[in-house]
Amino acid sequence: MYKTRGITSVLAGALMATSAMAETELTVYTAVEAEDLARYAATFNESNPDIKINWVRDSTGIITAKLLAERDNPQADVVWGLAATSLLLLKSEGMLEAYAPEGVGELDQKFVDKDTPPAWVGMDAWVASVCYNTVEAEKAGLTPPKSWQDLTDPQYAGHVIMPNPNSSGTGFLDVSSWLQIFGEEGGWAYMDALHGNIARYTHSGSKPCKLAAAGEIPIGISFAFRGAKSKAAGAPLEIIVPTEGVGWDMEATAIVAGTANLEAAQKLVDFTVTKGASEMYNTGYAVVAYPGVAKPVEHFPEGLLEAMIDNDFEFAANNRAAILKEWQSRYDGKSDPK
């Protein structure tokens, strides 16, 4: 902690000498929860008091669309806290300024773009999980599933709910992880079988777990963090990590190409890879980029980190359009409810 602070302040001092003493303002696009933003900015300003952050916050999809729409006239300096799959879309539009932040080597390399210098660096991850309502499942006489394959068992017919990948990032990370775990053909065969058990597909990624928590549908395919929160709120939930491994996506940071405030942007990205930053992310996320930092979050399932698959983000980003089209023609057309 002390060491990284030192480096940053030395860097800051060196840069300040060149860029006069004026306060720099950075326009930062983010999809991080609004309640966290003030805390993030304040922590950053402890070491960089001369850089003021102007947040532009919205949901992942909308911020991505906004960035893509501004492709020829970018308004943002930095993107801090956006899904890596979204950042890959921006990268493939040539919109990101590659930069290796100070100390990037310390991070878990799962969280760093494979190019050198990396176009983006990760912050924290959200991981797929299955929320299982023990009370309702017992009423319906179900046995808890252990794996993804278990979920295709006829006993769960109409008792499983998952997000629609066409509208939910969580839904897409499920689908892309199944295609990676079971292979392309096996993946679609798996989803064909699963589709028979799905009650319906929801719009958002957190709703399946909340519906499981409320007993509306006993099994919700969602993400672990959501399950832990509902469990903390008193829902009779068990959070199951399927044995084949689970899909995940991360929140990541990148510099927008063409920024007029490159130095300040680099300082911000330097900060986001520090141990301190990871500790800051840890209050909301159980899995963070800096190894050894994460403290267990209450009600989180065990073995989650080990179950995370080696996610091929490039595969996910480059095949996204085709996967979604295929998914829609297979499952969205059959619109009649069971």
Added chain:
Amino acid sequence: MSVSSTELSQLPAGPNVKGKLSRDDLVMRGGMAVIALYLIVTLALPLYTMLSKSFSTYQVQLSQYEFQVSDEDGIYDGTIFTGTELNNTTGVYDHTDLSTGADGRLPVSKFFPDFSFRSSVMYQLRNTAEGGRFLVGSTLHDSTEWLEVDSNTFRRVQLRPVKARGIDNFVNYFSTPALFNSIKNSLWISLLSTVVTVSLAFWFAYALNRSCMRFKGLFRLVAMAPILVPSLLPGIALVYLFGNQGMLKELLFGASIYGPIGIVIGSVFFTFPHAFLIISTALAISDGRLYEAATSLRASPWRTFWTVTIPGARYGLISAAFVVFNLVITDFGLPKVIGGQFNVLAVDIYKQVIGQQNFEMGAVVSVILIIPAFFAFGIDRMVQSKQVSSLTARSVPFEPKPNSKTDSLFFVYCSIIGLFIIGMLAVCQFAALIKFWPYDLSLSLNNYQFDKMDGGGWGSYFNSIKLGLLTAVVGTSIVFFGAYLVEKSNGFLVGRAAFQMLAMLPMAIPGMVLGLAYIFFFNNPSNPMSGIYGTMAILVICSVTHFYTVSHLTAVTALKQMDREFESVSASLKQPTMKLFSRVTVPVCMPSVLDISIYLFVNAMTTVSAVVFLYSPKTSLASIAVLNMDDAGDIAPAAAMGMMIFYTNAAARIIHLIASKGLLAKTQAWRKR
């Protein structure tokens, strides 16, 4: 004599007498032009932008790429293939593969049938035109320089589409069953809801107008309650009533409420007051002489009903049917909450735009949704214009006679409808107060801690009130002034007719479509008005425009009751028209002005569809919070917020009532002798 007649015919033409435009006329025409301009900028131009967006496509231009292949030793023989040539020889991609979305990608290794990523063959490729784009992995290449890659890298090459224009989006739409099935779904769900609502509302209105049952005032009040809540709320109530943990789920005998059943029940709930109001107005006007004639001709009540009552109310019935149809087919909130896997057009727009950021396809669905909405609107207007007054000076108002049997029958019927309406609201209120349905049934106010939920918190509630007030004030001023100008100015018939047309247009445009059109039009850096995007201003403008027509018609009706003599008198007294407007017209029409403001306020509080694409984190609204909280699975807080909207609107109604009474006493005293 003949000479003089020729002389007469050769007389020079007299001066072309033309009324001199007074300063007042100029002011009025200028004002009209300003408001017409407002409607053009906030309605016509955005719609045009959206229409053109629906023809904006993304095409992979194979002719703009060139490839070279080496032999196994990495030596090229100098042959250059274009993408088109390769595709023609291999035939791997057809037209539908090449026309894609903004996010489309096309792998190229299939162009080479003997491609193996393990071979030592090298590949070169380049763009031949500026603006051509391809990816290696996720790195963008847009220069026209040759790029050499090995086989293993070549399989990671993806061609990117460029912008083009054409009807591909529509072709794509109609070749995707998941999408065009929604047309059928939307149509039949709207037809079914229309039939059910109009039948139920007819008998309710009949009971209130043609029977002597008790508590008519109370029933009228209850029937109007659904107008005060967003259309999402009945959906939430149905989840609690008939969902898998529902209180009455046994009543469905295993059928799922998520789908057509839920949409129809919810639609009946939220369209009921609209149908009831229209039919009730039609039934209120009736000529008692016709019934006397029927009785003296010994017609049975059944025959009288079909030959006198129904024909008398036919315009009201038709109008109600089209209004309900339009409301259901354009509604988005209800099918979003309760529709399950049952896709309808309005939700498709949302899914395409918010879910997939496929704005072009959103525009295509919007264009398709406008068609039935436009037809319903057009036919309704035609029917309305055919309606002639059946009430003449000699008419005798129909007086229902007490009949204890039918009266009690109607009372039971109305009680059932009333219970249905109150029940839905009560369920929402109950659910909002339960700690954790169905596991912890203790009462708590936890669900009112909106700040802890995704959706905007209490701030969104106050934003909604602000939006309601602003829409009411700004909207009423624009609408009433516009209606005055178009109704009371002289000459300029073409311009006035054009203005009337413009003022009718918003009614035919679904809220979702308007909102999406606003994104295309206002969220464009080259638009000088792009600054209002993401602010409260755009929400106010959108709401005013969306609800313009009904307000305009109310204002015009009120103004028609005022004799044009007022203008003549003021002119002969050399008083400027604007003085007349502020000193006479507005006070006389005060009841209508108040009606317009409460209409705008209530609608701005409840609308979801018009603003769902336009709010920003700073301007989140209560109705949007209901949607987002339900979307995130926080259903009980969504119900709590929905009920907050209900209470606010109910309070606004009461204030409106008191204010009307006070103002009427002040401004309408002249009506009394």
